Structure formats: structure tokens, C-alpha cells
Amino acid sequence: xxxxxxxxxxxxxxSSGIAVGRAFVYRAYLPxxxxxxxxxxxxxxxxxxxxxxxxxxxxxxRRLHGQVLRHMGRDFAEFxxxxxxxxxxxxxxxxxxxxxxxxxxxxxxxxxxVLQEFVQHGGLVEAPFFVERRLDLGDxxxxxxxxxxxxxxxxxxxxxxxxIVVAHDLPPSEAALLDPSxxxxxxxxxxxxxxxxxxMAKAKEVPAVVGVEGLMRRICGGETLLVDGYRGLVVVNPxxxxxxxxxxxxxxxxxxxxxxxxLSCEEPITLDGKRVDLSANIEFAFEARVAKDNGARGxxxxxxxxxxxxxxxxxxxxxxxxxxxxxxxxxxxxxxIVRTFDLGGDKIVPGYFESNPFLGWRAIRMCLxxxxxxxxxxxxxxxxxxxxxxxxxxxxxxxxxxxxxxxLLVWRVCRELRAKxxxxxxxxxxxxxxxxxxxxxxxxRFAQECSFLSIGSNDLTQYTLAVDRGxxxxxxxxxxxxxxxxxxxxxxxxxAHRQGVWVGxxxxxxxxxxxxxxxxxxxxxxxxxxxxxxxxxKNTIRAIHAGLAATVARQALDMGxxxxxxxxxxxxxxxxxxxxxxxxxxxxxxxDSVGR
Amino acid sequence: MRRGTVIxxxxxxxxxxxxxxxxxxxxxxxxxxxxxxxxxxxxxxxILAILTLAAEQGSQVTLEVDGPDEDQAFDELKQRLEVxxxxx
Numbered sequence: 001x002x003x004x005x006x007x008x009x010x011x012x013x014x015s016s017g018i019a020v021g022r023a024f025v026y027r028a029y030l031p032x033x034x035x036x037x038x039x040x041x042x043x044x045x046x047x048x049x050x051x052x053x054x055x056x057x058x059x060x061x062r063r064l065h066g067q068v069l070r071h072m073g074r075d076f077a078e079f080x081x082x083x084x085x086x087x088x089x090x091x092x093x094x095x096x097x098x099x100x101x102x103x104x105x106x107x108x109x110x111x112x113x114v115l116q117e118f119v120q121h122g123g124l125v126e127a128p129f130f131v132e133r134r135l136d137l138g139d140x141x142x143x144x145x146x147x148x149x150x151x152x153x154x155x156x157x158x159x160x161x162x163x164i165v166v167a168h169d170l171p172p173s174e175a176a177l178l179d180p181s182x183x184x185x186x187x188x189x190x191x192x193x194x195x196x197x198x199x200m201a202k203a204k205e206v207p208a209v210v211g212v213e214g215l216m217r218r219i220c221g222g223e224t225l226l227v228d229g230y231r232g233l234v235v236v237n238p239x240x241x242x243x244x245x246x247x248x249x250x251x252x253x254x255x256x257x258x259x260x261x262x263l264s265c266e267e268p269i270t271l272d273g274k275r276v277d278l279s280a281n282i283e284f285a286f287e288a289r290v291a292k293d294n295g296a297r298g299x300x301x302x303x304x305x306x307x308x309x310x311x312x313x314x315x316x317x318x319x320x321x322x323x324x325x326x327x328x329x330x331x332x333x334x335x336x337i338v339r340t341f342d343l344g345g346d347k348i349v350p351g352y353f354e355s356n357p358f359l360g361w362r363a364i365r366m367c368l369x370x371x372x373x374x375x376x377x378x379x380x381x382x383x384x385x386x387x388x389x390x391x392x393x394x395x396x397x398x399x400x401x402x403x404x405x406x407x408l409l410v411w412r413v414c415r416e417l418r419a420k421x422x423x424x425x426x427x428x429x430x431x432x433x434x435x436x437x438x439x440x441x442x443x444x445r446f447a448q449e450c451s452f453l454s455i456g457s458n459d460l461t462q463y464t465l466a467v468d469r470g471x472x473x474x475x476x477x478x479x480x481x482x483x484x485x486x487x488x489x490x491x492x493x494x495x496a497h498r499q500g501v502w503v504g505x506x507x508x509x510x511x512x513x514x515x516x517x518x519x520x521x522x523x524x525x526x527x528x529x530x531x532x533x534x535x536x537x538k539n540t541i542r543a544i545h546a547g548l549a550a551t552v553a554r555q556a557l558d559m560g561x562x563x564x565x566x567x568x569x570x571x572x573x574x575x576x577x578x579x580x581x582x583x584x585x586x587x588x589x590x591x592d593s594v595g596r
Numbered sequence: 597m598r599r600g601t602v603i604x605x606x607x608x609x610x611x612x613x614x615x616x617x618x619x620x621x622x623x624x625x626x627x628x629x630x631x632x633x634x635x636x637x638x639x640x641x642x643i644l645a646i647l648t649l650a651a652e653q654g655s656q657v658t659l660e661v662d663g664p665d666e667d668q669a670f671d672e673l674k675q676r677l678e679v680x681x682x683x684x
Contacts, residue, residue, distance in 0.1 A: 082613060082616045085615070090642050091638075129650055
């Protein structure tokens with residue numbers, strides 16, 4: 001048998017996991033629209049045909065709304081309301097009917113012409129509020145046109161089980177209904193981490209890689225694909241060797257998961273009896289249950305951006321309250337740390353563009369400039385704090401003024417709520433994410449003015465080393481074990497302890513066993529990782545002697561390069577941490593030959 | 597006919613979601629509904645037309661309602677624009 005040549009495609013990993021399946025190419029094209037000239041006695045029947053098509057699409061969308069609501073919840077169903085409004089747009093409908101009557105053209109042609117006129121000449125192209133809804137208008141018009149043409153829409157429903165969807169992007173309605181029993185993986189040419197489809201794939205735990213250049217030219221459908229949602233890799237026609245390597249990895253992963261689950265009742269205590277708080281980073285409310293089942297004693301980082309991104313508009317106070325309350329109730333009596341919106345300005349102001357967003361108007365800066373928007377979120381968090389131990393954490397803080405201004409807002413919100421007697425409002429604990437070198441250098445001052453610090457290692461590394469890891473040409477320079485980063489981490493931990501507050505870390509640094517070794521050595525109080533990695537992290541903590549780790553960490557701080565730190569860690573683990581060395585064999589660390 | 601100026605409230609202006617809500621409310625009335633910003637008038641029952649206005653938070657628009665149920669429609673629609681929060 002001739003084996004077709006294996007090819008590797010790279011993209012951005014947005015939903016973790018490994019999947020093997022058959023490529024199903026989805027093309028969301030607009031159907032070709034024929035132009036027909038009608039005789040005047042055909043006109044009224046044509047108008048009726050158009051109106052019937054619109055109303056049958058309307059019932060399709062209502063059905064879809066019900067389905068998405070049931071399976072995914074309100075946050076995710078909302079875009080369909082907008083699609084319904086786009087479908088029934090009075091201007092579009094009346095102009096189409098007028099077009100049919102006056103110009104004696106068939107309905108599909110008239111509808112297409114009216115939409116095009118609207119988008120191109122009606123000022124829609126430049127309309128900032130429209131940009132984010134382009135996909136929705138495309139979605140709706142495709143439905144109407146294929147209804148009129150009697151064509152079957154390309155749909156993910158028609159594909160068999162075990163498929164990997166390959167597309168430029170998915171229309172929102174298809175993404176919302178991704179069925180994990182059929183779709184085992186998703187690969188897109190378009191998109192970033194916050195695209196609608198990426199969020200849906202992550203929420204449904206379907207492995208996904210996006211932003212794969214030239215994807216649609218390279219895949220024609222039917223090929224065997226392997227999607228590696230950890231490393232952002234797509235393997236086309238994987239060789240038997242590759243498949244078996246991955247198979248071993250997947251099996252090993254499953255086996256480890258099972259054996260680690262036995263650990264869920266054990267405490268995260270080092271060999272020499274030092275206790276570390278082990279908590280989880282979550283994005284969706286339902287992840288809180290997974291975190292708790294895996295043994296997390298709290299949520300160390302609750303990202304709130306998805307509340308915004310799933311709806312593609314700012315969530316109301318009540319909506320945010322309900323989501324945070326759900327997590328708080330689930331985690332009781334353990335703490336839940338809610339991080340306020342860590343969004344770029346482009347997500348808030350349609351059409352807003354920055355050439356250097358990481359140094360731009362984002363996170364706390366943007367929130368402080370949009371006080372109403374920010375207060376809405378703060379009110380929701382403060383209200384939810386009545387239900388459990390809910391704390392507030394501010395992202396990307398670089399100056400004390402930012403912390404002070406944000407604290408003042410929290411204080412005012414508490415006062416207002418107390419005055420209104422909305423609920424029993426306590427003083428909410430406030431913490432700062434240490435993810436800029438400035439905050440790390442001033443950690444003492446920050447620690448004096450808040451209740452805890454949490455180191456965000458990804459951004460701290462990016463800002464310290466001046467490396468955008470999304471930029472392929474410099475991504476290899478990104479290394480969170482670089483001694484410059486380690487010194488800032490050390491400084492932060494020491495400062496927190498001097499000022500009598502606790503300090504944690506949420507970030508990839510803390511999910512790496514070697515990172516945990518360093519953190520324990522530096523005296524960290526809390527570690528927060530992805531829910532699925534909790535057992536793994538606990539296993540690592542239990543295999544480490546904190547006293548010995550401190551010796552290693554001191555040595556690491558004296559190194560000059562990241563490579564020297566890595567060498568030191570490997571040598572020391574082999575020499576002094578036999579239990580940890582045994583624990584190091586795990587997927588994602590082992591099969592690295594293919595990625596990075 | 598009722599006509600008046602309204603300042604757009606809410607967190608982010610008259611973007612797709614509140615525009616959809618506005619249209620939905622407008623559709624419940626028989627009256628003609630029109631909106632204007634900077635002298636440009638559009639059909640208030642057309643979400644696409646409303647989006648072309650790009651009415652941000654704090655911007656001033658003119659609301660005009662004309663028809664048999666104009667009083668009730670005007671009041672409800674005006675309030676919707678002023679609050680302009682997404683949920684009904």
C-alpha cells in the first residue's frame with residue numbers, strides 16, 4: 001500500500017485535546033443566484049414564495065434558538081435574536097418585494113440585489129456596529145437563499161461521526177450546534193482565541209486549532225487528520241508511526257488521569273509537610289464542577305471575558321451576577337477569585353484598532369476609562385460575594401494609581417449597595433495580578449494596599465522579555481524560566497510575605513512540574529491551574545521536598561540564561577527528586593518532538 | 597405624529613443587540629417609526645438601517661412615531677433608547 005505523504009500544518013491551539021478523524025470540509029458559500037425575468041402575472045406568486053421562504057427560515061431560527069438555549073444556555077443563544085431581527089428587517093423585506101414587482105425579477109435575485117445594495121451603498125460597510133455582525137447577516141441570507149432555491153444548506157448535520165470539521169470559519173449557528181458526538185475536532189483557517197467558533201469549541205471540549213494559513217487549499221475532504229489541540233498542530237495523513245505515538249500518548253493520558261483521580265482526596269502537601277493551596281483557573285461556570293471533582297480547593301482565577309465574548313456585547317449586572325453566583329455556590333466554602341475584564345479595547349469599541357494592543361488600551365486601563373461598564377461588573381461581583389468567599393482581582397495593573405482608583409470604585413459600589421440594602425454586603429477582598437515588571441518591582445507597595453497578589457506568569461514573561469509569543473519569529477525567546485522572570489517572581493513572593501499577604505500564581509509556569517518545583521522553593525502560597533491539571537499538580541507537589549526545592553530555586557536565581565536554568569532543573573531533579581522525575585513522564589512534556 | 601430627541605444610554609450605544617430589541621418593540625406597533633442622527637433618517641423597523649447610524653452611547657438621535665398607536669409606541673421606544681440595556 002502506498003502511503004500518502006504526511007504533512008504538518010500549524011496554527012493556534014484554542015481548545016486542548018487530541019483527535020483523529022476524517023476531514024469534513026465545510027464551505028459556507030452563498031448559493032449561486034440565477035436571474036429570471038417574470039411575466040407580470042407571475043409576480044404575486046413570486047412575492048408569496050418569498051414571504052413563505054422568510055417565514056420558514058424564521059421557524060428554523062426559532063427552533064435553533066430553543067436548541068442552543070437548552071444545550072448551551074442563555075449566553076450563547078442570544079446571537080439568534082439578532083439573526084431574527086436581521087431576517088425580518090422591514091427595509092430589506094419591503095425593498096425586495098418592491099424589486100420583484102417593479103423589475104419583474106425572481107425572489108432570490110431580488111433579495112440578493114437588495115442586500116448587496118444595502119451593504120455596499122447603504123453605509124453598512126463602514127458602520128462599526130455592523131462589522132461584528134457580518135457573519136450573522138451571511139448566515140441569515142444563506143438560509144433564505146437556499147430555502148428559495150430549494151437547495152440543501154451545507155450543514156454539519158449531514159456528516160458522519162468521527163469527523164474533523166475543516167472550514168474557513170463556521171457560521172455562528174453551526175458553531176453553536178457543534179455536536180461533540182459527531183465532531184471530534186475543529187480546524188479553521190480564520191480566527192483567533194476569541195472568535196465565536198473558538199469559544200464554542202472550548203466550551204464543548206472539542207479539540208481545536210485555528211488560524212491555519214492556507215488550510216482550505218490544502219485539505220479537500222476525506223483525508224485523515226490528527227488535531228493536536230495542545231500544541232496547535234494539524235497532521236494531514238499521519239503516518240502509522242505518528243498515529244501510534246499519539247495513541248500511546250492518549251492512552252497514557254487516560255491511564256494517568258484514572259490513577260491521579262485517586263489523589264483527589266489527598267492534601268497538596270510536600271514531602272516535608274508544607275501545605276500549598278491548589279486551586280483552578282476557569283473560564284466557564286460549568287468548569288467549577290470539574291475543578292471541584294478534581295480536588296480544587298477554590299478558584300484561583302475566574303476569567304470573565306467569555307461572558308462578554310459569548311454574547312458579543314457587555315453582559316448586564318444580573319447576568320454577571322448569576323454566573324458568578326453559580327460558581328460561588330458550587331465552590332463553597334472555598335474562595336472564588338474573579339478577575340475583572342481583561343479585554344482589549346477592540347472588543348469594546350467596534351472598529352477600534354491598535355497597532356500594539358499588548359501595550360495599549362486594555363484590561364484595567366480600559367475599564368477605568370469606562371466607569372459605568374466597570375461598575376456594572378463590580379456590582380455583580382460584590383453582590384455575589386454575599387453567597388460565599390468571592391474576591392476581586394484586577395488584571396494588568398502597572399501603577400498604584402490604577403489600583404487606588406479601582407479600589408475606590410469598589411468601595412463606592414459597596415456603599416451604594418449597602419444604602420440600597422440590596423443584599424448583605426461585606427467588604428470584599430481585593431487582589432492584584434502581578435503581570436507587569438512594574439508591578440513586580442513595586443510589589444511591596446502593592447501588597448501594602450491589597451489583600452493578596454497573584455502572579456500571571458504568561459504576561460509577566462512577555463513584558464519582561466519583550467516577546468510576543470504569537471509572533472513566530474520571536475516565540476522561541478519566550479521562556480518563563482528565564483532568570484529575569486524568576487527574579488521578579490522571587491521579589492514578588494518575598495514582598496508579599498514581608499507585608500503579610502498571601503501570594504499565588506496562575507499561569508502556565510504553575511502547570512509545569514519544574515515550575516511547581518521552583519515556586520515551592522521560592523515559597524509560593526497558592527498555585528492555580530486548569531481544572532484537568534489539578535491531580536497532576538497535586539501529584540507533583542506531593543513528590544517535592546520544599547526545603548530541597550528552596551536550595552534549587554536559589555541556584556536558579558543566580559543563573560544568567562534560561563538554558564542554564566533548564567539544565568540545572570534537569571540535573572537537580574535527577575539527583576534529588578526521584579519521585580518527581582517519575583512523575584515527569586506525562587503527555588505534553590514527552591511528545592515534544594512534534595511541536596514547539 | 598410624535599417627535600422628540602433622545603440621548604442614547606446604556607453601556608455601549610445602539611449596537612446590534614439593543615437595536616434588535618428596539619426593532620422588536622417597534623414591530624409590535626402599527627405606527628411608522630423613524631430614527632435620525634445628524635440629519636439622516638432611517639426606518640426604525642430595520643436593524644440594518646439602525647446600525648448604519650452608528651449611534652454611540654451619549655449621542656443624540658431623533659425619534660419619530662406616526663400612526664394610530666403613536667403615543668404608547670413613542671413612550672416605550674424612547675425609554676428603550678434611554679435605558680438601552682440589552683435585556684427586556
